[in-house]
Amino acid sequence: MLYEIRGISLTPDQDPGLLRSLAAKKAGLDPSAIRKLWIRRRSIDARRGRVSLVYALGLEVVDSRPRGEAFPIPEPEPDHFLRGEGLLSGPIVVVGAGPCGLMAAHTLAEEGYPVLLLERGCRMGERDIHTNGFLSGGSLDPDSNVLFGEGGAGAYSDGKLTARNRDIAGRRALELLMRYGAGEEIGYDAKPHIGTDRLKGVISALTDGIQSLGGRVLFGAKLTGILEAGGEIASLSFQWKGQTETLQPGAVVLATGHSARDTYRMLHSLGVPLMPKPFAVGARIEHHQSMVDGVQYGAYAGHPRLGAAEYALTARGGDRGVYTFCMCPGGQVIPSVSDPGLLCVNGMSYHARDGENANSALIVQVSPKDYPPGPLGGVVFQEEMERRAYNVTNSYAAPTQRVEDFLRRRPTRRLGAVKPTYPLGHAFCSLDDVLPDYVCRSLREALPYLGRKLRGFDSPDAVFTGVESRTSAPVRILRNDDGTSPYAHNLYPAGEGSGYAGGIVSAGADGIRAARKIMARFASSSRGFTGKAASFIMMARGRG
Ligand SMILES: Cc1cc2nc3c(=O)[nH]c(=O)nc-3n(C[C@H](O)[C@H](O)[C@H](O)COP(=O)(O)OP(=O)(O)OC[C@H]3O[C@@H](n4cnc5c(N)ncnc54)[C@H](O)[C@@H]3O)c2cc1C
Structure with missing residues (x-):
């Protein structure tokens, strides 16, 4: 049986090894009855001039019943999500490899959906060269900098991974970060952070994860146009390797962040509703x-x-x-x-x-x-x-x-x-x-x-x-309850740039929500794709 024991405090000088005996005492148990002990939450309380680390602990108890303050841990909520039967007319194109786009693409690729992720900036290694060059007085690359490139705006950050909303998507976002190396503390610390140095490695591992799941990721690929016909995005253009590529997407997740002003202007000129x-x-x-x-x-x-x-x-x-x-x-x-x-x-x-x-x-x-x-x-x-x-x-x-x-x-x-x-x-x-x-x-x-x-x-x-001046998006890209833009039924604005998130984890969670809305509508099959769309997806599958 699993229990939670709350409100166990240690001064900073006290050894965390004491937690087992303190938990046993509070639960009214003999320490030997605790088969497993883990941290569920940890925070620092520095109010009223006293400083302590405050823990909520999980206990797995054998052959005993706690007599003290122990709360049974309920079974985790099942993470059900719907799978639709609609036929995709092309790959799901995710635009922007910030936390929102990366987590949307990963969620889709993991469930076998054909995903093409477009990012205007570079992969982390090259992005670091451009960004560090600029930070040392070199010139600014408008597509590869502190804001644009693999990992988006959060890559050069404090790496605070606070999740204000711990709904299923928020928890999945944290789990993904942990799976790719962020460390288990982010799951229980009240104010988790990992710093820019560790975050960059986590982001790159997440991109590798998308690719190994069969998703295709193109860097240096900037969305430059969308064409709507009959209430759908019928085609989408992007610049890549000096060429303009055009393909038919099945759905588009727009996760371009709050600094892609050229993209906002392009959307506005097309009549995509913004406020x-x-x-x-x-x-x-x-x-x-x-x-x-x-x-x-x-x-x-x-x-x-x-x-x-x-x-x-x-x-x-x-x-x-x-x-x-x-x-x-x-x-x-x-x-x-x-x-x-x-x-x-x-x-x-x-x-x-x-x-x-x-x-x-x-x-x-x-x-x-x-x-x-x-x-x-x-x-x-x-x-x-x-x-x-x-x-x-x-x-x-x-x-x-x-x-x-x-x-x-x-x-x-x-x-x-x-x-x-x-x-x-x-x-x-x-x-x-x-x-x-x-x-x-x-x-x-x-x-x-x-x-x-x-x-x-x-x-x-x-x-x-x-x-x-860029504390959050100055614009909201309107969306319906099903996550789509009123402009086109297969356009899913998401993340911070669309005005629905503020921060690494919340943007990632919004990407996961967008992915699930797409999955609730479409089946994952990519059979029947033709032209450019097919070749991009085939290249990814071949490599994977
Ligand atoms: C310096 C800094 C420090 C921060 N510190 C923290 C922190 O510690 N903790 C925290 O939670 N949040 C922090 N934030 C905020 C956080 O980074 C953002 O909330 C988060 O990155 C938003 O994620 P997103 O995926 O929605 O957008 P973004 O991360 O902005 O990603 C958008 C991506 O889209 C790409 N893109 C844009 N236009 C196009 C196009 N036309 N075609 C293709 N690609 C395109 C961009 O290159 C970019 O990579 C910080 C932000 C900055 C700038």
């Missing part, structure tokens, strides 16, 4: 990680069982919400750009999270009433801000301002104790030159309050690097 959606903008803020550790963990700051401390803060600034987002402990700020002449930033960290600074976006909610009119008003709003940021020095040197200078409305002349980690140079200026005035006003109002919530957050030498 602007709210998101948030601001700047990255950096502090010494040791300051954050000290405030959060007190005497346990720097303890190896705790790792680098995190924070998540919210406030009001006038009538707008202000909050920290995508905090990267021990991380660095990077240019997160795909378009020449535009500049925005984001954060990433390695598994060890051992950099000197903590960084986080500090952002203010914006909504369609702040944008120019039209479905793509939010994209134009982002571009204007990013252009202003680039134009400060006509380069990728990022607008930089100390917090004290920002609060006193003066440009920064000299850095203080906190040295910003952004790699392409600092353009000392005032954030007021690049961000909308209402955003700066809200940030100024919120900072002192946030400084009371996390002592030191508003310290004079904390540094802003801007602009943080």
Whole structure:
């Protein structure tokens, strides 16, 4: 019989080897009655000045009944999904190899569906060469960079794998990441992260997995057009190896992320229904990680069982919400750009999270009433801000301002104790030159309050690097309850770019949902395909 024991706490200094005896005591069992013990959840509780690791444990018990606080673990919900009988008229084309597209393609390939995954960027090795070249001052490749390429926008990230929605698709997304090497901790840690270094390996293994299941993956393949006829996508064009290829898809999963502005514009010009959606903008803020550790963990700051401390803060600034987002402990700020002449930033960290600074976006909610009119008003709003940021020095040197200078409305002349980690140079200026005035006003109002919530957050030498403009999609690609676009019955917008996810796991889960909706409608047979579609799928099958 399986039981869960909740609320077992250890101080960071206590040996996790104690968990068995503590669990037995709480369950009213002799330790020898526990055949198997495992961690079901683990979190850090640093409230009220006390720091502990809090566990929920699973127990397999033999020949005894717990007399204490033990909760029977129910059988896992069966993971049923429907299989349809519709005939596919071509392969299922998944566009975009970010978490959404990769997990959609894997789900389909695993069930024997004919899948062709198109990704405009490169495989990880080549992508790393282009991206690291850019991060060291080289030129930007608009199709192979921090945002585009195998793994999508999450590849150069903190690798936070938080799954807010633990429905079946969310759990499947985490399981896939674990299967391809993410480590079992992501299944039980309250705030799992693996860092960019480990995440890249997991992503590449996932791509290999798709290929070994018979899916075909083309890198350097950019979707450039779709042709609708009779309410279906009748053909789709993409550029690959200098040629334009056209084929008839059975269904299309559109998982192109929130930075594929050319793709948004192509969809809009064709009449695919889109609408602007709210998101948030601001700047990255950096502090010494040791300051954050000290405030959060007190005497346990720097303890190896705790790792680098995190924070998540919210406030009001006038009538707008202000909050920290995508905090990267021990991380660095990077240019997160795909378009020449535009500049925005984001954060990433390695598994060890051992950099000197903590960084986080500090952002203010914006909504369609702040944008120019039209479905793509939010994209134009982002571009204007990013252009202003680039134009400060006509380069990728990022607008930089100390917090004290920002609060006193003066440009920064000299850095203080906190040295910003952004790699392409600092353009000392005032954030007021690049961000909308209402955003700066809200940030100024919120900072002192946030400084009371996390002592030191508003310290004079904390540094802003801007602009943080791509916190989530500014557009929603509308879809019906069955997951299809009102534009075409076989077009499935999914993931962050379509406005239905925000983060690696949630985008992956949305891809899995899209795949299952397709499977609920179609049978997996690829017999009867002709022309290009057949040859792409045959090539994959032959290799597999
Ligand atoms: C620097 C950074 C750090 C982040 N840190 C985290 C984090 O720690 N944890 C977290 O959960 N989330 C993080 N995020 C957010 C996360 O990366 C995204 O939510 C997630 O990647 C969205 O997945 P997606 O598959 O929907 O889109 P994307 O990951 O954006 O993938 C879209 C893919 O589509 C491709 N594409 C675009 N247009 C075309 C086209 N026309 N033809 C073919 N291919 C195309 C792109 O090249 C890209 O690879 C971070 C994002 C960034 C930028």
